[in-house]
Amino acid sequence: MNNRHEAFDPADDAAMELRIWEYIDGLSTDAERSEIEQLLVEHAAWREKYKELLSVHQMLDATELEQPSMRFTRNVMDEIARLQIAPATKAYIDKKIIWGIGAFFVTVIVGFLVYGLSQIDWSAGASGTSKMLGVDFTEVDYSQVFNNNFVNVFIMLNITLGLILLDLYLTQRRKTWQQA
Amino acid sequence: MQMHNEIADNAIIEQVLKGDRNAFGTLVERYQSFVFTIALRYVKGREDAEELAQDIFVKAYRSLADFKGTSKFSTWLYTITTTTSISFLRKKKLEVHSLDNEKVFAVADNFDGGMNANVIEQKSRQNMVNAAIRLLSPDDAQVITLFYKGEQTLEEIAQVMGKEPNAVKVQLHRARTRLKEKMQQHFAAEVRDL
Numbered sequence: 001m002n003n004r005h006e007a008f009d010p011a012d013d014a015a016m017e018l019r020i021w022e023y024i025d026g027l028s029t030d031a032e033r034s035e036i037e038q039l040l041v042e043h044a045a046w047r048e049k050y051k052e053l054l055s056v057h058q059m060l061d062a063t064e065l066e067q068p069s070m071r072f073t074r075n076v077m078d079e080i081a082r083l084q085i086a087p088a089t090k091a092y093i094d095k096k097i098i099w100g101i102g103a104f105f106v107t108v109i110v111g112f113l114v115y116g117l118s119q120i121d122w123s124a125g126a127s128g129t130s131k132m133l134g135v136d137f138t139e140v141d142y143s144q145v146f147n148n149n150f151v152n153v154f155i156m157l158n159i160t161l162g163l164i165l166l167d168l169y170l171t172q173r174r175k176t177w178q179q180a
Numbered sequence: 181m182q183m184h185n186e187i188a189d190n191a192i193i194e195q196v197l198k199g200d201r202n203a204f205g206t207l208v209e210r211y212q213s214f215v216f217t218i219a220l221r222y223v224k225g226r227e228d229a230e231e232l233a234q235d236i237f238v239k240a241y242r243s244l245a246d247f248k249g250t251s252k253f254s255t256w257l258y259t260i261t262t263t264t265s266i267s268f269l270r271k272k273k274l275e276v277h278s279l280d281n282e283k284v285f286a287v288a289d290n291f292d293g294g295m296n297a298n299v300i301e302q303k304s305r306q307n308m309v310n311a312a313i314r315l316l317s318p319d320d321a322q323v324i325t326l327f328y329k330g331e332q333t334l335e336e337i338a339q340v341m342g343k344e345p346n347a348v349k350v351q352l353h354r355a356r357t358r359l360k361e362k363m364q365q366h367f368a369a370e371v372r373d374l
Contacts, residue, residue, distance in 0.1 A: 017353075017357070018353055021352075021353050021356065022349075027334070027349070052360075053356075056356060056359070056360055056363075059305060059309050060309060060324060060328045060356075060359075061328055062305070062306065062309075063306050063309045063310060063313075063328065063329070064306055065213035065214055065216070065217045065329055066213065066216055066217045066220050066229075066310070067213055067216070068212055068213070068216040068226075068229075068230050068233060069230060072208075072212055072216070072230065072233070072234070073205055073208045073209055073212065075234055076205075076208050076212075076234055076237045076238065077201075077202070077204070077205050077208070079234060079238050080201065080204065080237075080238055080241045081201070083238065083241065083242060084242075085196070085197065085241065085242060085243075085244050085245050086242050086243060086245060086246075087245060088245040088246050089246050175342075
């Protein structure tokens with residue numbers, strides 16, 4: 001048996017610690033276990049670290065849970081006595097409805113695209129972008145377009161949907177940030 | 181924590197869903213210590229922790245019809261524990277003990293002074309470990325508690341915490357390293373005596 005004390009650099013030390021923790025937790029494969037057992041036999045530094053980590057592991061294993069007050073269960077039961085179990089989520093959220101809403105929006109978008117594309121004069125030659133689209137944007141009277149109630153409602157609807165999506169995106173980002 | 185029969189848990193849930201409200205009391209008795217301990221990892225005072233633990237069980241009762249039995253009841257309950265604890269903190273705007281927060285070192289030092297006397301007096305290894313765990317961030321404290329006391333595998337802890345199993349493994353390793361450092365930093369004499 002070799003009892004020499006090897007000088008490990010910090011990176012090696014961290015790697016050694018991780019491998020020993022996996023060994024103690026029973027997460028190592030059979031091959032890794034054999035290898036670590038061999039290292040424990042051969043190297044004093046590994047044995048020392050193993051002893052240290054095993055002691056922490058045993059301390060954590062021996063800790064007891066905190067106890068709430070004696071009235072805790074009674075308090076919970078008193079609280080739920082006034083409540084009813086909510087129906088299962090799947091009972092009131094039908095996936096078909098969600099798919100239906102999705103299909104409606106996709107149809108509307110596709111409809112607008114088809115209508116828009118069909119209005120373009122593809123044969124019109126042009127020197128500028130506005131001519132290429134068959135429309136001279138400098139001559140469009142925007143006040144006529146935005147006076148239309150339908151267009152205004154459509155824009156408002158899109159802004160609302162945009163805000164909802166932005167809120168969902170920010171919530172998701174916050175969750176990811178909290179997990180990190 | 182004693183081992184629980186999962187079939188028994190599911191049988192109790194079935195009873196509750198059939199209308200036997202009192203059967204839920206068995207589940208509360210069974211898991212109250214664990215839920216309360218996790219709550220204490222998130223909030224400082226026992227009163228707040230008890231209020232939080234109560235909210236968790238009420239929420240679990242209300243949502244019981246959503247428990248599908250695909251995971252252990254304990255895993256499902258601990259997921260509710262985690263989300264409710266985070267919401268509770270946000271709502272109450274309580275101070276979170278975080279390693280990133282400089283204040284934690286001041287809190288830790290004060291706490292150390294108070295707990296040292298207690299530890300020396302009681303010669304209690306458990307008190308020391310629990311005190312050291314309280315100095316960790318809620319995430320670190322939770323992963324250690326779930327692994328050692330919650331009877332949860334790494335995969336189940338990952339589900340509870342909404343992380344990948346590998347990330348949980350790394351976090352568990354780091355949490356124990358930080359715990360070791362805290363014990364050496366604040367309870368050096370007691371660690372030597374053990």
